[in-house]
Amino acid sequence: MDEIERRVVxxxxxxxxxxxxxxxxxxxxxxxxDGVFTTLPVCRGRPAVLPRHLARLERDCQRxxxxxxxxxxxxRESRLLSEAYPDGVLKIQITRGVGGRGYRPPEPALPTRVLxxxxxxxxxxxxxxxxxxxxFCRFRLGINPGLAGVKHSNRLEQILARAExxxxxxxxxxMLDTDGHVTEGTMTNLFLExxxxxxxxxxxxxxxxxxxxALVFEAAGELGLAVEETRVLPDQLYAADELFLxxxxxxxxxxxxxxxxxxxxxxxxxxxxxxxxxxxQEESAAAWG
Amino acid sequence: MDEIERRVVxxxxxxxxxxxxxxxxxxxxxxxxDGVFTTLPVCRGRPAVLPRHLARLERDCQRxxxxxxxxxxxxRESRLLSEAYPDGVLKIQITRGVGGRGYRPPEPALPTRVLxxxxxxxxxxxxxxxxxxxxFCRFRLGINPGLAGVKHSNRLEQILARAExxxxxxxxxxMLDTDGHVTEGTMTNLFLExxxxxxxxxxxxxxxxxxxxALVFEAAGELGLAVEETRVLPDQLYAADELFLxxxxxxxxxxxxxxxxxxxxxxxxxxxxxxxxxxxQEESAAAWG
Numbered sequence: 001m002d003e004i005e006r007r008v009v010x011x012x013x014x015x016x017x018x019x020x021x022x023x024x025x026x027x028x029x030x031x032x033x034d035g036v037f038t039t040l041p042v043c044r045g046r047p048a049v050l051p052r053h054l055a056r057l058e059r060d061c062q063r064x065x066x067x068x069x070x071x072x073x074x075x076r077e078s079r080l081l082s083e084a085y086p087d088g089v090l091k092i093q094i095t096r097g098v099g100g101r102g103y104r105p106p107e108p109a110l111p112t113r114v115l116x117x118x119x120x121x122x123x124x125x126x127x128x129x130x131x132x133x134x135x136f137c138r139f140r141l142g143i144n145p146g147l148a149g150v151k152h153s154n155r156l157e158q159i160l161a162r163a164e165x166x167x168x169x170x171x172x173x174x175m176l177d178t179d180g181h182v183t184e185g186t187m188t189n190l191f192l193e194x195x196x197x198x199x200x201x202x203x204x205x206x207x208x209x210x211x212x213x214a215l216v217f218e219a220a221g222e223l224g225l226a227v228e229e230t231r232v233l234p235d236q237l238y239a240a241d242e243l244f245l246x247x248x249x250x251x252x253x254x255x256x257x258x259x260x261x262x263x264x265x266x267x268x269x270x271x272x273x274x275x276x277x278x279x280x281q282e283e284s285a286a287a288w289g
Numbered sequence: 290m291d292e293i294e295r296r297v298v299x300x301x302x303x304x305x306x307x308x309x310x311x312x313x314x315x316x317x318x319x320x321x322x323d324g325v326f327t328t329l330p331v332c333r334g335r336p337a338v339l340p341r342h343l344a345r346l347e348r349d350c351q352r353x354x355x356x357x358x359x360x361x362x363x364x365r366e367s368r369l370l371s372e373a374y375p376d377g378v379l380k381i382q383i384t385r386g387v388g389g390r391g392y393r394p395p396e397p398a399l400p401t402r403v404l405x406x407x408x409x410x411x412x413x414x415x416x417x418x419x420x421x422x423x424x425f426c427r428f429r430l431g432i433n434p435g436l437a438g439v440k441h442s443n444r445l446e447q448i449l450a451r452a453e454x455x456x457x458x459x460x461x462x463x464m465l466d467t468d469g470h471v472t473e474g475t476m477t478n479l480f481l482e483x484x485x486x487x488x489x490x491x492x493x494x495x496x497x498x499x500x501x502x503a504l505v506f507e508a509a510g511e512l513g514l515a516v517e518e519t520r521v522l523p524d525q526l527y528a529a530d531e532l533f534l535x536x537x538x539x540x541x542x543x544x545x546x547x548x549x550x551x552x553x554x555x556x557x558x559x560x561x562x563x564x565x566x567x568x569x570q571e572e573s574a575a576a577w578g
Contacts, residue, residue, distance in 0.1 A: 013314050022311040023319055025302050025403045030312055031382070032444035033322020039390070064445065065452060091390060093320070096448075101328070101380060101407045103444060103451040103475055114314045118390045142431030142495070143467050146449060154443035155321035155392060156353065159385075160435060162392040163354060178432050186392055206431070 012085060012117040014077050027112055029095030032103070033153040035112075036060040037093040038211070040248045041120070045086035047078050048248065048284045052211050057094060060150045065105070066096050069113045077115045085117040089249055093153065121249060123171075128273075131256030131265050132171035132245070134185065136234065137161035141177045141184075141206040149209040158186045171253070172245055174237075177206050182232040188245035188253070189213040192237060193268040197226040199236070212246040212276070219275040225268065242266035244273075251276055301374060301406040303366050316401055318384030321392070322442040324401075325349040326382040327500070329537045330409070334375035336367050337537065337573045341500050346383060349439045354394070355385050358402045366404045374406040378538055382442065410538060412460075417562075420545025420554050421460040421534070423474065425523065426450035430466045430473075430495040438498040447475045460542070461534055463526075466495050471521040477534035477542070478502040481526060482557045486515040488525070501535040501565070508564040514557065531555035533562075540565055 013021045028034035038053040047053075054071050061068040078090060093114045099106040139161040147154070161175050172185040184190055184207045192199040198220055203209050220227040237243060243255035243263055252273040254265040302310045317323035327342040336342075343360050350357040367379060382403045388395040428450040436443070450464050461474040473479055473496045481488040487509055492498050509516040526532060532544035532552055541562040543554040 015314060021314050023314045025304060025310050025312045025382075025405060027319065028448075030316065030319040030384075030403075031326075031442065032448060033442055034445060034448055037320075064449065089390060093314075095319075101378060103447045105448060105452050114319075116314060139435050140433060142433035142436070144429060144431035144446065146428050147431070147445060152445055153320065153322055154445045156323060156436060156441055156443045157433065158392045159317075159321060159323055159394060160353065163394050 012081070014081065014115045016113055017073065017077055023112060023114065024098050026098045026100075027095055028097060028099045029093065029112060029153060031099070033155070034064075034066075035093055035095030035153040036064065036066065036151055037091060037153060038151060038248070039089060039091045040211075042082045042086065042088050042090050042117070043284075045082050046284045047082050047090050048280050049211065049215075049287070050075065050078055050284070051287050052214070052283075053092065053248070056151070056211055057092060060152065061094060061111075063150050064096075064152065066094060067109055067111050069094060069111055074113065074115070077113075081115055081117045088120050089118045091116050091118065095153070123250065127171060127250075127253055129265070131254035131263070133169045133257040134172045134174055134245070134255055135165060135170050135259060137164055137173040137175050137186065139164065139175065141175050143177055143179065143205045145205055148206050149203050151208045151210075162186045174258075176234070180233070182234055182237065183207045185245055188247045188250070190232075191216060191244050191246065191272075192232065192240040193242035193244075193266065194240050196268070197228065198268070198272075199228050199230060199232065199240075201232045202229040210247055212248050212251065215276055215279065216246055216272060219272045219279070223271060223275060225272075242269045244269045251280070301370070303370065303404045305402055306362065306366055312401060312403065313387050315387045315389075316384055317386060317388045318382065318401060318442060320388070322444070323353075323355075324382055324384030324442040325353065325355065325440055326380060326442060327440060327537070328378060328380045329500075331371045331375065331377050331379050331406070332573075334371050335573045336371050336379050337569050338500065338504075338576070339364065339367055339573070340576050341503070341572075342381065342537070345440070345500055346381060349441065350383060350400075352439050353385075353441065355383060356398055356400050358383060358400055363402065363404070366402075370404055370406045377409050378407045380405050380407065384442070412539065416460060416539075416542055418554070420543035420552070422458045422546040423461045423463055423534070423544055424454060424459050424548060426453055426462040426464050426475065428453065428464065430464050432466055432468065432494045434494055437495050438492050440497045440499075451475045463547075465523070469522070471523055471526065472496045474534055477536045477539070479521075480505060480533050480535065480561075481521065481529040482531035482533075482555065483529050485557070486517065487557070488517050488519060488521065488529075490521045491518040499536055501537050501540065504565055504568065505535055505561060508561045508568070512560060512564060514561075531558045533558045540569070
């Protein structure tokens, strides 16, 4: 156990590899939300599909022209935290680092990487077996192809949408873009199933293309399900046979109710869900050795 | 001189009143850009029109439902930094404070306030007398009435627009919204003058309504100039008699060139500019006592 390994046991946050919770107030992450992040569950010391999350972080950094820290450093620090805290949620954040005042990116930018471990969420198990209730949010997603798909740290739209309701029975809010198309949940991607085919909102104008969403595409391919990315109107949801939500922390949540209309937890949702669970377990074990 | 006053002399940043440059990596400002800010020049120990900036911060906090720290605390800390660093640029930032993982705002939120002093910009004086050259940015502003007008900390659009050019002769980039309307510069508001009347882009769909922009409205009222907020297309700029940019740090910059077309530094720009300079000096002296 080296010095950092020893100290990490007493802290849940690593900033550029050092156990501390302190970042500079002049970091562009703090100044402007100038960064990207990803979030993944850690079970029995294994971060789930970590290589997929690192690949996504690298793609998102490229989109924003943020220099990417090495995968080795991120993987090593993920392992350190996961060994010290074997069950929880790992968040990995990369920012453009400390800069002076003004929007112009510093040259060269020295990125900041922050890995933090959080307690596992305490969702009741029936959310997976019976499904979740969702609502439509009033707050809309602005359209901007230049940022669409990226899990960046400018998240005021999601925050203001999430602030519209307190917990109760509602587990997620669906967001429309400013043109009125259903895009995603505040923290999830959305899939519709209709007559044996999957439909999911196209994310070329706004929204976050999740790691789990990409895995559903792979599941569909292997299960022989058609999957279409397209613009989705609210009425199409009510006409669907099944609906489900995905993100890396929850996996798949069937939707059992939207604004008063109920849906069954159907066979396609269950099949995709099982496929994902097996694939995630296999990949995570293989990556971890 | 109390303890904080003594220590502030050796630091240029106050976080919740304490001289430090450290903020928590779990602060929602760092996690999500969940905050607002304002920037103002300090000359000979006096922050320019500070009460207007504090009023704007308070309005912007209300828009995002972030609890507003007291004006007294912000004014006191602005005074401390301005006395220690009599010439520079003061940035005041307020975030929703430290929170757990997830977009839902913590209840209650304990906001973080960060005041930081920065060196005065070293712009050559001819930018004010002869005007600046500007370009059109390719990166667009997404439309979202729920955030329009607010100087919030989600600034990736401005950052990616500002990254399109390195300095050279170009001092500012103008941004269109995704519908193709000219909205503002990356760090300035824009005014056109045509036949004795002022026109400025309406900021109900996107953009930042600057403190200096509001002062130009007052100038126009006192100088007997009509001023209209409306949608502006790029061609209207080329047809203007005069163009100028405003922000709190530079005041008024005449535009002398856009993408090859030149403009004079005209009488209306000079008149508005002089009115602002006098008013800012008077108000700042009165507020400071």
